[in-house]
Amino acid sequence: MVATSTTSARLSVRQRGNSRPPATRFDKRLGQILAHATDVFCKKGYEGASMRDLSRASGMSLAGLYYYFQSKERLLFLIQKHTFTTIVERLKVRLEGVNDAEQRIRIFILNHLEYFLSNQAAMKVLSHEDDALKNGFALEVAAIKREYYRICVGLLDELKRERGLQFSTRIAVLSLFGMMNWIYTWHNPRVDADADELARQMSEMFLRGVMNGARTRR
Amino acid sequence: MVATSTTSARLSVRQRGNSRPPATRFDKRLGQILAHATDVFCKKGYEGASMRDLSRASGMSLAGLYYYFQSKERLLFLIQKHTFTTIVERLKVRLEGVNDAEQRIRIFILNHLEYFLSNQAAMKVLSHEDDALKNGFALEVAAIKREYYRICVGLLDELKRERGLQFSTRIAVLSLFGMMNWIYTWHNPRVDADADELARQMSEMFLRGVMNGARTRR
Numbered sequence: 528m529v530a531t532s533t534t535s536a537r538l539s540v541r542q543r544g545n546s547r548p549p550a551t552r553f554d555k556r557l558g559q560i561l562a563h564a565t566d567v568f569c570k571k572g573y574e575g576a577s578m579r580d581l582s583r584a585s586g587m588s589l590a591g592l593y594y595y596f597q598s599k600e601r602l603l604f605l606i607q608k609h610t611f612t613t614i615v616e617r618l619k620v621r622l623e624g625v626n627d628a629e630q631r632i633r634i635f636i637l638n639h640l641e642y643f644l645s646n647q648a649a650m651k652v653l654s655h656e657d658d659a660l661k662n663g664f665a666l667e668v669a670a671i672k673r674e675y676y677r678i679c680v681g682l683l684d685e686l687k688r689e690r691g692l693q694f695s696t697r698i699a700v701l702s703l704f705g706m707m708n709w710i711y712t713w714h715n716p717r718v719d720a721d722a723d724e725l726a727r728q729m730s731e732m733f734l735r736g737v738m739n740g741a742r743t744r745r
Numbered sequence: 746m747v748a749t750s751t752t753s754a755r756l757s758v759r760q761r762g763n764s765r766p767p768a769t770r771f772d773k774r775l776g777q778i779l780a781h782a783t784d785v786f787c788k789k790g791y792e793g794a795s796m797r798d799l800s801r802a803s804g805m806s807l808a809g810l811y812y813y814f815q816s817k818e819r820l821l822f823l824i825q826k827h828t829f830t831t832i833v834e835r836l837k838v839r840l841e842g843v844n845d846a847e848q849r850i851r852i853f854i855l856n857h858l859e860y861f862l863s864n865q866a867a868m869k870v871l872s873h874e875d876d877a878l879k880n881g882f883a884l885e886v887a888a889i890k891r892e893y894y895r896i897c898v899g900l901l902d903e904l905k906r907e908r909g910l911q912f913s914t915r916i917a918v919l920s921l922f923g924m925m926n927w928i929y930t931w932h933n934p935r936v937d938a939d940a941d942e943l944a945r946q947m948s949e950m951f952l953r954g955v956m957n958g959a960r961t962r963r
Binding site for chain 1: 912916923946
């Protein structure tokens, strides 16, 4: 059970770079199964969900599920990998050609909120099953998450350099992730602001917070 | 199975008001069992944990556990109730006689971080098993959480009035909870700041963030 077997290799090829190959029927089916599995993990928790639950929800036979995915753990791995790879890839495209440090942080926040608000079940699963994966799976996901974390650290370090600011980058970055990730516990699309407006307000609050009282540009 | 049976009534009496009766042997034992149950829920998740696991961890017989606590759900309920009641009670004592709006928010942040950093397992259980309780249990916990949320809303509304500020109180309060609660995912006592220092830095960041660039007092 290694992370580079056929399914996950195809998934990562599809996600790499800007020139995506057209999604195949297989890719679409894979995406659907991951979405169903995400819903099941979201409702029952990773420990509480069985392969039988996952089979029922996805409409794939139990035998088929074992054949293609081998284990519940590998399904969770694919969900986590898929999510973080997609977010990082989109972010890189959006940051291209933008040089202003403040603007780059605003893009980071918008990109994160936009993804998570349209994938709230995935967001809950990622937050709750953070430590459910072991060994190779855990290492591979940790590497993508570390890359994402480091991009954010880099953006804040740019801002500090550009404006001559002093603050703990670690606490600032993790506070920002907290503000953004916590929304899965409270965001109600019927009454709360959408991703654009939420990103604008959180960006204002966060940027003012780290910029020592210097006014931010609108 | 109602929330006002003997054990939970004694628990809430012990937690009410400033003049606590001395903790009885029973109270201590109850506290220990809740602490063990918290660890088990933290490690295995609520769905994944069995009464047998809880019995093994707490050193209480399975029969005894059912006799005193009736169900796994009631144990989770007591953990949630105990945690939020304790936080709210401590907060009220600390806010007494403090009139400055900014200072009151600093106290709120310190009180929250102090409790959660010394009870990280409880923090994870509260975050993850937020929606595991049903009916009467869920309603009672929701009422305490609502009171806590409203205290924070009140503190921010005071600040807005006092300084003539304009911002969405809801987004500010929930961003603050996110910043604070997320620490259970990253705080490492060996390398990270303690509750005092973390509260100071988060208070600075948050207060600057909502105060529209007006400098905060140190």
